[in-house]
Amino acid sequence: MQDSEREHREESNIESEYEQLARGIFGNGNIYPPVQTHFTTESRNCGGCNTEIHYGRYLTCFNASWHPKCLICRACNQPIYDNEFSIFGNYPYHSSCYKDYNYLKCDVCEGNVITNYAGHVGYMTRPFFMQKICTSHIHDGTPICFSCERMESRERGGYSDLYDGRKLCLECKDSAIMDTKECQSLYIEIQKFYENLHMNLDLKIPLLLVERQELIKVVERINNGNNDIFEPRGICLFSEKVTINTITRGPEFETGNRASSIRTKPRKLTRRPCGVTAILIVFGLPRLLTGSIIAHEMMHAWLHSDEGYHGLSDEVEEGICQFMAHMWLEAKRPHYESKLWVFFKFKIEQNTIPAYGDGFRAARQAVYKYGLHQTLQHIRTTGNFPF
Known part of the structure; x- marks a missing residue:
């Protein structure tokens, strides 16, 4: 079964790697006390222009003396007379200028990422992007976005509503496959991918696109009502008889990007x-992701068509x-850099569910060392990967 691991949305801890990154970006971000004004008759050099301060009014900060006109905000180039100022990269800023000039910008609201009551930067990052x-x-x-997991920018907007609770960004929507008929050419392409590897399958296994709730219902029925680990995106069915509501016409998008x-x-x-009944895929995913899910589920079908592979562990x-899905993506390397292509591979490579993530990494190690067919033969004989 193909999975979409739920990303837990957690606030960053005080000493988290994200805050350390923020500190690296901000410098220390300290707020300094009011500038001290003094009068002198002694000679000293200005920390700004490095010329001599002979007499009269001067300022002290950073363990140096300054002409009043030389303590300049790096952002606005105006003298600092405020009661407080900030330091970034050994440069002084008005406190207000520091926020606008150096603060981390939120990719959703495009405002400054603010600090909490303790003065720590509180923000999160979405993986990969x-x-x-x-x-x-x-x-x-x-x-x-249900596909790439990016949050919608309020400035740019444009996410589409698939009416079932899922959202799609413009990039993912651009190649999204919406109904069963539209998916058949991709299915044939992946069948040929398997044939080129000398891994032929029953070409009459139906491939159907279904609604999100239909797929969840099927998975829960198979798992006796239990499906709290992840949200499925595809499944290979082995039921003797079953009735499935398949999508014959995908949605059209009305005003406001809401699907009909x-x-x-x-x-x-x-x-x-x-031994296989059908392959079901949730509708509305971009072509590359849909193809990788089909490649994954077709491998389930290939394994179950040979009794020698029955009874394998989940891992x-x-x-x-997962390796076959990743292999198909590798074969679809675009002529130009595609962040989505890299992201879909990344999700397979970094999956944290043991059966999927550890299983993929073990499979990749075995295939790289022994080749695909020798690895498959070893699995058929022993039920495990060769090492």
Whole structure:
């Protein structure tokens, strides 16, 4: 089963790596006390212009003396007469200028990431794309793309509503596959990918796109009502008989990027001679992600069509299926740099669910060392990866 691991939205701890990053960006960010004004008849050099201060009024800060006109805010180039000022990179700033000039900007609201009562920077980052986000957006309903997991920028907006609780960013929506018919050419392409590896499958296994709730319902039925680990995006069915509501016409997007209702049709399915009933994929995902899920589920079908692979552990079966999804993505390397392509590979490589993440890494290590077919033969014989 293909998974979408739920990203836990946690506020950063005081000593977290994110705050350390923020400190590295900000410098110390200290607020300094009022500038001290003095009068002198002694000679000393100005910390700004480095010329001699002969007599009269001068300022002291940074363990140096300054002409009043030489203590200049690096942001606005105006003298600092405020009661407080800030330091960044050994340069002085008006406190207000420091916030505008140096503060981390939130990628959602594009405001300054503020400090908490203790003076610590409180923000979170989205994995891979490294969006920097105010912690307040964790609970304020800011849309998150179901595919790439980026939060919507309020300035740019444009996320589409798939009516079932999912949102899609413009980049993911651009290649999203919305109904069963639209997906068939991609299915044929991945069948040929398997054929080129000399891993032929029953070409009559149905591939159906379904609604989110339909897929969740099927998974819960298989797992006796238990599906609290992750949200499924695809599944390979082995039921003897089942009726599935498949999408025959995808949504159209109305004003405001909200999807209209879709058209579905019940389809009665029976198990094929190979032991597989159908492959189900949730609709509305971009082509690359949809293809990687199909490649994953087709590997389940390939394994279950040979009795020698029955009874594998979750780590071995899910691991080799994840490897095939990753292998297909590698074969689809775009001619130009595609962040989505890199991200979908990244999600497979960094998956933290043991059966999927550890399984993939073990499968990749085995295939790189022994080759795909020798690895598969070893799995068939022993039920484990070769090491």
